[in-house]
Amino acid sequence: MIQQYNRYEKARILGARALQISYGAPVLVESKQTEPILIAAEEYDAGVLPFTVRRGET
Numbered sequence: 001m002i003q004q005y006n007r008y009e010k011a012r013i014l015g016a017r018a019l020q021i022s023y024g025a026p027v028l029v030e031s032k033q034t035e036p037i038l039i040a041a042e043e044y045d046a047g048v049l050p051f052t053v054r055r056g057e058t
Contacts, residue, residue, distance in 0.1 A: 005053060013051045014040045 005013065017040035021027060028048045033039045043049050
């Protein structure tokens with residue numbers, strides 16, 4: 001099952017992934033983009049990001 005993320009979760013995921021890319025993490029999709037945030041967005045849209053969100057647990 002693919003988890004649906006709200007806009008805050010999506011922003012956090014994209015920001016974290018963009019930071020990883022800017023520090024040299026391998027890119028998970030073929031992209032012509034050079035900006036880390038745009039690459040992260042392409043990865044998000046492709047569904048290849050290795051992130052999960054845990055909700056409601058304290």
